[in-house]
Amino acid sequence: MALEINDGLRCGLTPGAPSIVPTPPSLVREAGQTSPRPPRLLDRVREANRLRHGSRSTEKSYVGWIRRFILFHGKRHPAEMGASEVAQFLSSLAVEGRVAASTQNQALSALLFLYRYVLHQELPWLDDVVRARRPKHLPIVLTRDEVRAVISKLDGTPRLMAGLLYGSGLRLLECARLRVQDIDFAMNQIIVRDGKGAKDRVTVLPTVAKEPLTRHLLKVKRQHEADLACGAGWVELPWALARKYPNAGREWPWQWAFPATRFYVDRATSQRRRHHLHESVLQRAVLDAARRAGLGKRATPHTFRQSFATHLLEDGRDIRTVQELLGHNDVSTTMIYTHVLNRGPAAVTSPADRILDL
Numbered sequence: 001m002a003l004e005i006n007d008g009l010r011c012g013l014t015p016g017a018p019s020i021v022p023t024p025p026s027l028v029r030e031a032g033q034t035s036p037r038p039p040r041l042l043d044r045v046r047e048a049n050r051l052r053h054g055s056r057s058t059e060k061s062y063v064g065w066i067r068r069f070i071l072f073h074g075k076r077h078p079a080e081m082g083a084s085e086v087a088q089f090l091s092s093l094a095v096e097g098r099v100a101a102s103t104q105n106q107a108l109s110a111l112l113f114l115y116r117y118v119l120h121q122e123l124p125w126l127d128d129v130v131r132a133r134r135p136k137h138l139p140i141v142l143t144r145d146e147v148r149a150v151i152s153k154l155d156g157t158p159r160l161m162a163g164l165l166y167g168s169g170l171r172l173l174e175c176a177r178l179r180v181q182d183i184d185f186a187m188n189q190i191i192v193r194d195g196k197g198a199k200d201r202v203t204v205l206p207t208v209a210k211e212p213l214t215r216h217l218l219k220v221k222r223q224h225e226a227d228l229a230c231g232a233g234w235v236e237l238p239w240a241l242a243r244k245y246p247n248a249g250r251e252w253p254w255q256w257a258f259p260a261t262r263f264y265v266d267r268a269t270s271q272r273r274r275h276h277l278h279e280s281v282l283q284r285a286v287l288d289a290a291r292r293a294g295l296g297k298r299a300t301p302h303t304f305r306q307s308f309a310t311h312l313l314e315d316g317r318d319i320r321t322v323q324e325l326l327g328h329n330d331v332s333t334t335m336i337y338t339h340v341l342n343r344g345p346a347a348v349t350s351p352a353d354r355i356l357d358l
Contacts, residue, residue, distance in 0.1 A: 041078075041118070042066065048117045053198065053239070065110035078111075079119055086111055138339055139306040140297055147307055150299055153289035157258060158282050160212055162289075164190070165304035167206030169312075169325050171196065172283070172301040176276045180217060181253035185210055192327065194238065201327045217257065224255050232263055232272035242269075249273075309337045 227233035256276040290299035323334040
């Protein structure tokens with residue numbers, strides 16, 4: 001079955017972004033009626049992901065890899081392909097594309113999802129496909145002085161967000177997606193909703209961030225009130241809450257703590273909404289701040305989270321507590337930070353320090 005690329009407009013994509021869809025079948029007329037055209041393959045992928053409450057980033061990634069798989073094999077339909085075609089595609093990624101093991105495994109996961117949940121084919125060979133072995137890398141960790149130096153080069157909202165990444169151990173998207181009701185000033189805690197692995201967790205709200213965060217939220221509230229006055233003020237709600245609570249999308253507790261500067265119009269509801277601040281804003285700001293601070297390490301927003309974990313362990317915090325604050329499923333994931341400690345029970349002193357004077 002051949003697949004073709006259309007202009008993507010009917011798939012909800014931006015103009016000019018190609019999408020892969022099955023060749024439109026001929027319309028069958030029976031008794032004066034036209035049979036509906038079956039859903040396109042990539043639309044079925046999106047539907048299957050949403051049915052399983054998959055994240056939007058997962059959906060975007062899977063659709064992209066499936067599109068690349070089909071194009072790699074000359075637009076052949078996946079139902080006509082098997083183990084050899086999957087192996088060829090993954091090998092090409094590793095040999096010609098020189099992608100990382102994690103990227104290759106992500107492509108494999110997309111193909112597993114396609115065959116299992118979209119095409120409903122139980123193919124035993126898929127389980128036998130060997131996943132690439134991911135190399136173990138030690139995390140990049142900043143010293144306390146380096147953290148202070150980078151954050152001192154930031155201003156405004158990026159500075160406040162970076163302070164929460166380091167002070168609360170948040171992931172970048174977890175920070176960007178914070179809602180007003182998720183910040184508990186009385187209990188000195190932040191509730192992370194639907195974090196990695198679709199889990200909620202509680203982490204600490206740094207005392208040093210409370211006053212600037214309060215001032216920030218006052219400005220956001222004034223902006224929200226102005227939005228309401230001009231017929232806007234909506235935000236996207238998770239899952240089906242918009243149907244259960246039709247007006248909740250305009251209520252203050254549901255607003256993003258770090259909203260975007262511009263409106264957008266939701267196609268389904270025609271509501272004028274604000275998205276949360278895009279993660280790329282903080283990524284660019286941190287990279288620039290690290291450069292201006294003269295840092296000899298590559299610092300990203302995630303580096304603050306890694307530094308948070310390491311510094312807590314340096315201070316003697318129990319590793320199980322750090323695991324809960326980070327939201328790790330397995331304590332072995334948290335254990336990696338014990339290998340970058342510069343002091344404590346795991347520290348090793350070089351013998352050169354005892355006898356040499358360099």
